[in-house]
Each structure stands twice: as structure tokens, then as C-alpha cells.
Amino acid sequence: xxxxxxxxxxxxxVMTIIFWGVSASSNKIALRExxxxxxxxxxxxxxxxxxxxxxxxxxxxxxxxxxxxxxMALCGLVGVTIYFIFENYGLSFISAANAxxxxxxxxxxxxxxxxxxxxxxxxIKKGVGVTLSIIGVGLVIGNSISVSANNKEIIGxxxxxxxxxxxxFYSIMSKKIDGKYxxxxxxxxxxxxxxxxxxxxxxxxxxxxRPIGFISWANIIYLALICSALCYYLYLYALKNLGATKTNxxxxxxxxxxxxxxxxLLGEKLYLMQxxxxxxxxxxxxxxxxxxxxxxxxxIEDVSxx
Numbered sequence: 001x002x003x004x005x006x007x008x009x010x011x012x013x014v015m016t017i018i019f020w021g022v023s024a025s026s027n028k029i030a031l032r033e034x035x036x037x038x039x040x041x042x043x044x045x046x047x048x049x050x051x052x053x054x055x056x057x058x059x060x061x062x063x064x065x066x067x068x069x070x071x072m073a074l075c076g077l078v079g080v081t082i083y084f085i086f087e088n089y090g091l092s093f094i095s096a097a098n099a100x101x102x103x104x105x106x107x108x109x110x111x112x113x114x115x116x117x118x119x120x121x122x123x124i125k126k127g128v129g130v131t132l133s134i135i136g137v138g139l140v141i142g143n144s145i146s147v148s149a150n151n152k153e154i155i156g157x158x159x160x161x162x163x164x165x166x167x168x169f170y171s172i173m174s175k176k177i178d179g180k181y182x183x184x185x186x187x188x189x190x191x192x193x194x195x196x197x198x199x200x201x202x203x204x205x206x207x208x209x210r211p212i213g214f215i216s217w218a219n220i221i222y223l224a225l226i227c228s229a230l231c232y233y234l235y236l237y238a239l240k241n242l243g244a245t246k247t248n249x250x251x252x253x254x255x256x257x258x259x260x261x262x263x264x265l266l267g268e269k270l271y272l273m274q275x276x277x278x279x280x281x282x283x284x285x286x287x288x289x290x291x292x293x294x295x296x297x298x299x300i301e302d303v304s305x306x
Contacts, residue, residue, distance in 0.1 A: 012238045019230070023223060024258050026227075029266075036205070037202045039220070046228075047232075048195050050225060051184065058182065076196075076197065077193065080195070083167055084198075086166060087160065091156070092156070093155050096261070102160035103258075104254055110172075114172065191228060191229070253278075253285070255278070
């Protein structure tokens, strides 16, 4: 049963990363007509509406306990509002490919911050796996982002790193409510709080509001229904069954998927070095999730015997 859950959790996070990898290009298209915070607000309002009805059907009697309301709201603030303000504004300055590449720094931040919070040393195999993935990210980046980049590129890169860091904190904060409620309920609550906190930021952009065309709406619907409503559920399911570090290592797949999506949807260039980097990224995921898994299983067996 445990193996089945972990297998489904791995499948869930792979699907999530594929959809999220494409989302940068989809976001980029929608940002041509919709301001960054407003785009996020529309996206999560739709997602919250859909999740509300699904939750009413599956969990009609479940309510958030008073003690968990603040942690739930903070998760929505950090994992939705802050993250997507950073990401959407970052995407308005840099290419979709570079944006997904920079988000691959999430596993590195996760391992370091979790080690600091738990005051534990980083496991050797976990460190090797993450290092291989980071090497892959470096190869994918190539010469696309450098010290001599223009101001917009630098600002956009800093904003994307801010998004990566906020997602790490969100993953760690989510542990406080993991297992207390059904995953779909948590997804709904966090999307709702995230949308509410986005309202004042969206109002600041009201001077830039204008009619939204069909193509932008199509991308917004994809972002809301698939990347938000569905993927937040899948991500939280994976987080519950794999843990923050193992789940976030999969984020390293996003540069490869994001670069390919940007090439197909936006006409951005695709380089051989980026594909080679993808190999190292997958190798890192294998080391952390499978070689490390064997070690954990041996420990569990030893404990059960004694």
C-alpha cells in the first residue's frame, strides 16, 4: 500500500511539473493583455470557484478549525499571492524559458532551509542528487543569463528567485496542516485565501485593465483549471506522500519542459546544451528518489525487526 501511494505520488508530481512547465509560456501569452497581479487574481478566483463546488460534493461537512485558519491563510499568502506576484512580474521582464530555469533553484533552497530548520546535516545521497540536478540547471541556463545582462533581465531574474524562495517556505509551512484535512479541501482554502490577498495588488493595476481577447482567456482558463485547481491538488498529494525535499526535486524538470514549451508556443530558441542539462536533472531526481529510497526502506525494515 505504501509503495502504491508513493508510486501515485511520483506520477502526480510528474504530471504537475509537465503542466507547470507549460504554464510559463501560457502566462507569457496572457500577460500581453492582462497585468501580472490581475492575471493571478482572475486565475485563482476561477480555480477557487471550481474547487469550492468539488469540495462541497466530496467534503460537505468539513470545516477549517479555528487554530488552523491562520496557517491556512499564510499558506495561501505565501504559496499563491506572493509566489505569483513574483512569478508574473518576473515573466513580464524575462523569457519563459529563463523563468522556468530559475525556478529550478527551488530544490537547492529546500534542502538548505530544511537543514537549517530541522538542524540536521544534509544526507550524502540527497546532496549528490541535488548537486547533479543543479549542474543540469547550470547547463540548461548556458549563457542565457549572465552578469552582463540588461537591467530588465536582472530584475526579472531576481523576481523569479524570489518566487522560488517563497515556494520553498510554502512547502515547509504546508506540513503544519498536512494530514489534518482532505487534500481537495486544503487546495480550495489556499486558492481562496491567495485570491483574496491578490485583490489589493490587482486594484493598483486598474489603470492598465482592458478587454481580454479569446487567446488570453483560453490561457487563463488553462492556468486556472489545470495549473491551479488540478495541480495544487496533485502537488499537495505528492507533498504528503513524498515529503518537501523529494517533491521539490522534481521542480528541476521544469526547465527542460519549460524550454521545449517556450520553443513550441513562443518560438524561443532551443539549444542542445539545454537538453544535455535535462539528462543531469533526471539523473539527480533518480538519485534522490530511488537510491535514497532504498536506504530509507532498509532503515524501516531494521526498526520493524527490533
